[in-house]
Amino acid sequence: MAPRPGQNMSELPLDINLRDPRWDQTTFMGRAKHFFAITNPLNLLLSEEKLQNAQTIVENYRAGILTPGLTEDDLWKAKYNYDSAFHPDTGEKIHLIGRMSAQVPMNMIISGCMLTFYRNISAVVFWQWVNQSFNAVVNYSNRSGDATITHAQLVTAYVSATTGAMVTAVGLKALTKHLPVLVSRFIPFTSVAAANCINIPLMRQREMLLGIPVTDDLGHRLGYSSKAAQLGIFQVVTSRISMAIPAMTIPPLIMNVLEKKDFLKQRPSLLGPLQVGMVGFCLLFATPLCCAFFPQRSSISVNWLEPELRAQIKKQNPSTKVVYFNKGL
Incomplete structure (x- = not known):
């Protein structure tokens, strides 16, 4: 790129692409x-x-x-x-607990407590409610596109996901009360997985109804696609469930062994902090690695888009074979 008139050659060039991440997103x-x-x-x-x-x-x-x-x-x-x-599409500042950097510390505490207090039905219900309240904030804050969501849709998504998680947790607890303790330890994960399948699609239902922005390789907006929204939501649900697997399956297995040791039998107050710490360690790696399953700026073939949008793109940009969209997080 040629320097601007008066630009010092040692200055930073103006052609660095800030639209995409710093590192190669194809790997x-x-x-x-x-x-x-x-x-x-x-x-x-x-x-x-x-x-x-x-x-x-x-x-x-x-x-x-x-x-x-x-x-x-x-x-x-x-x-x-x-x-x-800041949200990549709207530019609005995201609430502190809705930011992806809050995922590890918040989920460390919430998941750790769900795994620690899995025996008490009141605690199960309470921590499932806390978890879904947190998830509602995260899912709304990291939605794709710039479409707004109504208060009625927010309430529906929140109530549905919370109810789904609680019913799953309570129902599984009742079904497994005569089974080994180890089985009961995995109820929180099952509830979280079920709730993610409800919460994320409902919180982002407007994207599926109205579509999300799709662009060409240079970032020029070509239209709105519901198909792209569906693909993005599927990718996010897959990543969220995957990142919960290590944090909510490995610590229960370890704790099932450690709780039988005399050291922890004599020091029950260490059970909670130890479990929270193990969950945090797992999440520190699982969160970014599972998010990395799919690029943030995801893509979809033009041939998979809605017929109207596909025809519009082929008419105006006949050389475009793939379009891009922000899948959300």
């Missing part, structure tokens, strides 16, 4: 690096001043304005700080 390792940056819990500690500064740097760069002394590493750091707190 699993590239996506994993991207999501380790996105889900880093330390992002929650960023001050409002740092977030505002990151937003200014990114928006200025996109407008062709260079921040003096800015390096490429500084630019990408600002980009990931910005992405950690």
